[in-house]
Amino acid sequence: MSNYNFNDIETKWQEYWANNKTFKANNNTTEPNYYVLDMFPYPSGAGLHVGHPLGYIASDIYARYKRHKGFNVLHPQGYDSFGLPAEQYAIQTGQHPAKTTDVNIARYREQLDKIGFSFDWSREVRTSNPDYYKWTQWIFIQLFESWYCKTLEKALPISELINIFEEEGNIGINAKCDAQQAEFSAKQWNDFDDVKKQSILLNYRLAYLAETEVNWCPKLGTVLANDEIVNGVSERGGYPVVRKKMMQWSMRISNYADRLLTDLETLDWSDSLKDTQRNWIGKSVGAAIKFKVFSNKKDAQSNYIGATIGVFSTRPDTIFGASFIALAPEHELVQKITTIEQRFEVAKYIEETAKKSERDRMADVKNTTGVFTGAYAEHPFTKEKLPIWIADYVLVSYGTGAVMGVPAGDQRDYDFAKKFHLPIKNIFKDVDVSEKAYEEKGNTIIANSDFISEMPHQIASEKVIEALEKLGQGKKKINYRLRDAVFSRQRYWGEPFPVYYKHGLPQMIDLKYLPLVLPKVEKYLPTETGEPPLGRADNWAWDTRHNIVVNKDLIDDITVFPLELNTMPGWAGSSWYFFRYMDPKNTREFASKEALEYWKNVDLYIGGSEHATGHLLYSRFWTKFLFDRGFVPVNEPFKKLINQGMILGESAFVHRIEGENTLVSSGQAKEYKTQKIHADVSLVNTQNELDIEAFKNWRPEFKDAEFITEEDGTFKVSREVEKMSKSKYNVVNPDDICEQYGADTLRMYEMFLGPLEQAKPWSTAGITGVHNFLKKLWRLYHTGENGAFFVNDNPASKESLKTLHKTIKKVTEDIENFSFNTSVSTFMIAVNELTAQKCNCKEVLESLAVLIAPYAPHIAEELWKKLGHEQSISTVVFPVFNNQYLVEDSKEYPVSFNGKMRFKMELPLSLTKDEIETAVMAHEKTQHYLQGRIPKKVIVVPGKIVNIVG
């Protein structure tokens, strides 16, 4: 007697894989290699729910499949273990975040192990481990020691830049750096003192220290990157965010904007994800135009105040429609150009707008406000004097922080002109702008515009740019929305910067003395003086004579200096971890040249789309940088990327009659005015019946509540699909599923739920179908007396071979296309057919076990062993599809005409090629299609398709 005892089987094989290091990847083989990666998890205290493993299961199926196909597969896993929740827990409890993190990781590992993943755990990485963040610090130093040459479009060592400065100054340098950098000659450079030189170099370094306007979250006590803010509040916690100027480390990611954009073309990612990154980078092509500023309307050179306002416009063709210039309230020229009469008004307006938070400003979009500066800008062609206004619809952080107002061509300019009674000049042919602006481009023809009248808008744009260049008042310009990434966080639980400050200038600690390990602090909060938590550490100064960390009392600014108090953001460690897996134990390099050369980049990366503008962009940026500097051999980290869809929860609700302590079953709820209250899904069975007693215990405030049931006496809840989360009481734990149905059932069911990339609700109700399938599969191999294992060596029947090869074909295609959901169906059909055929043929059943192994590895291993094999099934070659088994037994021939027509026709067995051609030509539908036309050629692909060309 032998039942499908999944718990025993799974425990047994999980131990076997661990003990035999079955999935250990080799760094040096002659076989082809393949790198399958999951986005490593942040180990939160809540543990895993059934949604988390979805992507891991998919990647595991693919990794196992690739092993069967003879690849040396790298399939590692680790933890993104620096992060906010552990720190906030530390603030509340005083427990060191490292401890919390270790506990959480242990729990994660336990949960992951139960699902039977083929991870190579010998390569585990943890970003919070000093052996790991040593190299995060090292990469930071490399960024600091690099600049970006625009001519070569690559990062170069800063030492080369210094050489150029010494020889030629900075006049010939085509670098992307801070725009304000003044020109200097070689002689001037050599005469600068060290402090001056260092501060100039900071303007070129890829990691640089600068006073920047940042998103400050007072509640979290830290700055946030743009991608960490959602709807004007912090992504984590939902706290308000304000703009604030602070001295911060930043990354010059904007240097890479163009490459990050164009190289998207080379990647096998989904279009929607590429689009998200394109939008985020936000390239727009247009013109930079300079307007001379005059103190009044009169056309006299004496009124020119010696300043120009630069604007950026994507529509230089509309320049003759400009009727005003608008500046952002924070624009640096505001003070300089405002006339005496307008000073008071302007100051008042700026004060008002400064008070508004980012959020208020967003909420207030429809409300057009502004104030006149008293100054005028000269139109470069008409010499007309356009009034200069200040308006808060202009953003200081985009373009130049100033726009030319063209009411006819832009709705915001139009609204502004209407409100302040500025002229609206129609510069479009046959277009009505009396009600609203005309923003379409299409085939617009320009009118009333001097030398560009009657031209289509694209040509007009080019002509205007040409003319501006002649005047020296403008040129073609490409603008990006992507801004440099702030890299400092005022937190404890992150990588310390390997930086100390000598006379206020940052100095890097040499690699030899890394890692610079996080110091101990008694509290994880900022200091009373507003310094980050590291300000509380006593041992936090750098002794340059002994190259060690010492007590900060010893700071003398001669040999002992203060260390940086900020830490790195969460994305630092996750931007390069995929390289570390290649050589995780290396103490001399972040990964050896050989390992990097062997594995190259990640072949398949699976993870959530929420990282589109964060992790995935930063990783690409760092990889390109490391590539430029020759540290890695690849320009892009992730060749193919799949976003798994989220698994949603099915929340359960009980209906409560408003104002009463009475709960009513969902079928009766329409009769009353009710409100819905979340009930824990574990208290509800698959028929949506609530366990009333358990519910009362769970929510004691309903202990005495009255329950209005259905007529049959049951109490039903209503269901709604929501995100799976603890607060919605709809979390399903994978451990429970493994316990009740087994890991193989969980794995197959998660795949069966629907397409990998699609969001879908979890419903435990349907799991029995998949579980039954595995039981049937088991029975297929146990047809002996009393359910004993039984196979025979008889040759396979034609029928069974057909079933088998149909299945091989479909499953292979499915795996290659990541349609894991349909191959589960294919397996079900195969098992049903083989059962009906009473197939006991060893040969067929062996192949079937291998086919199923990537999906349900435990049962496959067990069956494989019963079939008499010693080796793990994971070493077995995947079955190969053989067309002949389908052809020989098939009477139906799908027919395709020149790629346009397909139908099935009944043909006798074993026809020759010529006979098939004749039959096809005589076929009624063929005749109908051809309608007397004579085809040039008939192509016959055995058993599959007939193509008629002509």
Added chain:
RNA sequence: GCUCAAGUGGCGGAAUUGGUAGACGCGCUGGAUUCAAAAUCCAGUUCCCUCGGGAGUGUGGGUUCGAUUCCCACCUUGAGUACCA
């Protein structure tokens, strides 16, 4: 507002170089087995119907011998982004 994705039975979903729509599973109905239940097995299950058939893949058009699939317009839902000049 803009960008993208998706709309198919009671439910999750199959089916694309355009060729029998609804595979597979859940649920439901009936039957077998059982003292009974669970489990298992078998049959049925898009809708309408006068049992001959008719309608049908969000809506309306178009291309085609033929459209869930391609094209146009619209509606709905979801995701991202948002005063980006």
